[in-house]
Amino acid sequence: DTAVSQTPKYLVTQMGNDKSIKCEQNLGHDTMYWYKQDSKKFLKIMFSYNNKELIINETVPNRFSPKSPDKAHLNLHINSLELGDSAVYFCASSQGNGAGNRQPQHFGDGTRLSIL
């Protein structure tokens, strides 16, 4: 009964490949997020979707493309992977946008992406 689940947990691939990470939440939340955590453990937001609509799009290379088929899912596709993409990617969800409704975000366990 995991609240926010990501797959896969680990992803090892070669430079130049295209890969996807999936995220699903069963909390009934309407907002979902993708974060990147680098080797220094610094968590930085990449994207946010509210009711399937993109509301936050940080300065992220356009090789990264989020897709939200419905409120419970937010997938992240990455084209032409580069060495600098190696990191842990976290999905999160909240009810409301995490600010206006004063609701905290709940995080998945992360996907560790390693680029060879």
Add this chain to the structure above:
Amino acid sequence: EDKVVQSPLSLVVHEGDTVTLNCSYEVTNFRSLLWYKQEKKAPTFLFMLTSSGIEKKSGRLSSILDKKELFSILNITATQTGDSAIYLCAVVGGAQKLVFGQGTRLTINP
């Protein structure tokens, strides 16, 4: 640009000690400040603070916010080895997104 700075970056103490973790911030249109604990995997939510001077408490953990001086502290009393983790502070401002600090790595030695 919104900014969160945590200190210390790393702290090592003995079991039973009391620790205080600091978080200072600069944010436009402050809405809330949150504390998370990250062990091996997902950051887990601890507290959300929106008003100055009101202490939030959960067991041995407590936190308070000072909106005038733009900082928050997280206190842990009678620390246990299970408290070892990275503690993350984040703020939400007008941009309606969580901006995280770099975290404090807390190690509790038996």
